[in-house]
Amino acid sequence: MVEKNNGSVVDGVVASLMEAILEGRQGPGSRLAAERELATQLGASRVSVRSALRRLCEWGVVVSRHGSGASVLPRRVWRTKALAAVLRFGFERGEWGFLAGAIVDAMELRRNLVTDLVRRAAGRVEPGSLGPAREAV
Numbered sequence: 001m002v003e004k005n006n007g008s009v010v011d012g013v014v015a016s017l018m019e020a021i022l023e024g025r026q027g028p029g030s031r032l033a034a035e036r037e038l039a040t041q042l043g044a045s046r047v048s049v050r051s052a053l054r055r056l057c058e059w060g061v062v063v064s065r066h067g068s069g070a071s072v073l074p075r076r077v078w079r080t081k082a083l084a085a086v087l088r089f090g091f092e093r094g095e096w097g098f099l100a101g102a103i104v105d106a107m108e109l110r111r112n113l114v115t116d117l118v119r120r121a122a123g124r125v126e127p128g129s130l131g132p133a134r135e136a137v
Helices: 009-022 035-042 046-058 080-093 096-122 131-136
Strands: 062-065 069-072
Touching: 009 035, 009 046, 009 080, 035 046, 046 062, 046 069, 080 096
Parallel strands: none
Antiparallel strands: 062 069
């Protein structure tokens, strides 16, 4: 049954599904149960389950195909929107190793993004065009 601490039922469904995914009960490539079955298992309405699945799709945690259900995607393709749920999972359980791994992953992602941005910007700089930028710094 979904607990409705201070959030909505949808938040509770999202938390339950993320817990199953992060604990490995639903690994990458595995299919989640049908909406009707999830609603029964979690004690929530199908509307709440559908909204929770939509959120997980937006986060890149699952992919949903009409008629095929939802499947868990590998963590490497999850969007940064999922990071808060991942960190909350580790923090609430006191799993510091898991939490540290998630933070390291986030820092590595940031480093890769910044490196890529700098590389792209450097390719667009024309000789002699940095004078005004240097004066501003």
